[in-house]
Amino acid sequence: EGEVNEGSSVSEPKYRESIFGEEALRISPAEPYCLCRPIRRGHLNVSLHYPLQQVIEDIHAIWDWALIEKLHIPHNERHMYAAILVVPETFDNREIKELLSVVLRDLCFSTAVVHQEGVAAAFGNGLSTACVVNVGAQVTSVLCVEDGAALPTTQISLRYGGEDISRCLLWTQRHHKTWPQIRTDPLTRAIDLLMLNSLKESHCFIREGEFEAVATVHSYENASAPSSHHTRLTAVNVPPMGLFYPNLLVPDIYPQPPRTWFSDNEDMLEDTWDVSRQEGYFAGGGGGFFPMWDTYPIFQSKPKRQDSIGLAEAITKSILSTGRGELQRKLFCSIQL
Template sequence: MEYLKSVVPSQLISERGSNLVVINPGSANIRIGLASQDAPFNIPHCIARYTNQVPKRSVQDQMLNSQVTTAQHMERERAYDVIASLIKIPFLDEEVANNSFPRKMGRIDGHHNGKRDTVFTWTDVHERDPTSSVTVESSSSKDVSQSLDQHVETDSKELSPSVIKYRQFICGEDALKISPIEPYCLHRPIRRGHFNISQHYSMQQVLEDLHAIWDWILIEKLHIPLSERNLYSAILVVPETFDNREIKDMLTMVLQDLRFGSAVVHQEGLAAVFGNGLSSACVVNMGAQVTTIICVEDGVALPATAKTLPFGGEDVSRCLLWTQRHHQTWPPIRTDILSKPVDLLMLNRLKEFYCEIKEGEVDAVAVVHSYEEGTPAGSHKTRLTALNVPPMGLFFPMLLVPDVYPPPPRACDDIFRFHDHEDMLEETWHTEYSRRPDLPDNVYPGVNVNFPMWDSYPVYATKPKKEENVGLAEAITSSILSTGRIDLQRKLFLSIQLVGGVALTRGLVPAMEERVLHAIPCNEAIDTVEVLQSRTNPSFASWKGGAIIGVLDFGRDAWIHREDWINSGIFVASGRKYKDSYYLQAQAMCYMNS
């Protein structure tokens, strides 16, 4: 205790963080790195696998409903007009020439590494025989991207078919940049905050894909071979959306298949508080596909305050495309984020550079790229309009119609091989279990084992997740007021913390403060709202907090050792419980506040 209070934080991280791997899995991206790093690798959470199926599926996903209904379209248009009234721009069907609002024209300075270009090149999907006389810098461990015209010319003129073969799988951003004509199928193992299980995407395949992606990152990015993993410990920083069973499966993968020596689970919202050096806050985590809200008081997450909103940054990007098409400012090109994931990459980049929340008309001249099969990217200079409308969809979710990827079908029991959908913060963590007597000590569940050790454990009634179809301001207000204590409510309304990639949206903070203040009922004795300035990159706040907690918490009983997990499942006859990992003892809080 005295050492923790006196040691310099950077010294502690340097001493303990060199063998701690922090893993923060998200729906669209995974943030992973050593605790001693300043920032993690931020990698698209997907994998493209070689396939010889006919007909070929370019994307392995749910795609249950890819059409907008008439009612949804009308609701979206009404939401647009409400937003237009608030930010003082013409309504959807008004002619710009007939309005009195001054037009603001010009480029908007981006702030993401100074990169404005949205041109991407197709990924080279071939492996070369190292014994061939042709020298090409390519291997299964290094993704080489080049323009498609060069790619085709090289293949046809310099390489004979006998020395070319397809890479079995490709991970990360390069998986999103594979031409649709290539024999690959893109898999996204996590969708909307849950395992992406469907009739077309089995649990076993989801786990195999997760294992392949994480193992590839550990080898290629962190340079930790399988033979040395037992010397490392893993910190899993998991979103509140994950079910207990999903967390158990990830723990099994980390300890059994990836072979870490030990692991611990921490909650994403709580980790975000520590990432910014706080002890209490209302954490609003705005990811690519899901937004979660939870209140933390003195290092303890309050389960009753948890909220889940089924939208995120990718929905804002899709809304940007819808807005431009409605205003007929989008070039006449085939932009299809279902069959061409590279188009979503382009839209995300445009959103990050040009969208902001402010009053008045916000237009910009931008270069949009088209990605057609068999040709290099085409450039189209265009004027984008109403760029302040899409991010306002966070407060008016009817603008963000879920017309591409609906939430995973959690209610379809025939699709799932388990039923314990209890919340990760529920009291069921206190239940003590015994190991199945018919399960040998050297047999344990994994990706390729169809004998789950959890079958004999108690099954709890399915409880719906706290998902709500309300705007961000109303959800934050409801979350804080649910604490029921006026002193805590006032404290939390002054301590709203925005994390996740969407938190980088320009103009979001003042808009958030204004909208939340207006959402507080008039009979509540609260008249001030404040969004705290982030002390670290909002995209990595939860990952950074996980690193800090892991360093401070290392060696406590919450850590799960590989042998214990394999041989006993859940710490049989011990006083250790998973829930301990969500509650930080006084030494950590004392250290953070000192």
């Protein structure tokens, strides 16, 4: 999401106020834009420099753009629609409530239903019982579903995903000194991460032996057209093995978002959760009304499992935690990736 350059003269190029989607990731680093990522490592990206209110406003702006530009649903017609909010297993109850507020209050849908990502994936594949493995960009999650219901004790969240494999590809090439002498920084330059993701998808596969590939990499050093460099990639089968051996992956230099405000005592995935709504305010326990979630009582929420283990071990650990032999056999025969 970028800001308009108010001081631009007539001869300078005009910049849009905001750019969304993959187009935002392809903006040259020389352009005067600030890239906002409201979700990071499976949680709202709240920090001292990125407050909750700004995170929520950015999520609203992204969803509003997608509804108008991709689904062609204008504001004045949304009251005729109901929304299904599919949330990842990593989200806490407070985060789900904030997103639900955006759907109902800001996007103006008439009603909304909350579903877990793993359960939705199982039903999408026509299954009621399965072990669902979701390899995302920054988080990998494992969850077992039995008869259409998630088993909370089987949930495992791993703090690595596809972007970590891409960064590992860059580190591997630099280690073998096959990467060109160009500046490539996937952590701060989204266009570099897109290039690495493309190389990963084209050349990185899990297979035995030593493999090499010839690829073209791009350098975005200035506002001119990107320069191309032909290079030989080596050990291209090493980065994807990071899913099973996380020690191969490059550590994340950014700290985890603070968790203090996420605690909540309500389970948003329970059928019994309900509140009465009156002009953007919700009924409080003392008979009055308070702004949406602002003074919601803080309780210790159930712990989320964040194990730094390999994917194969995580799947085995998740299935065995069910404790029932017959169910375990079913799950080992039905692993959905």
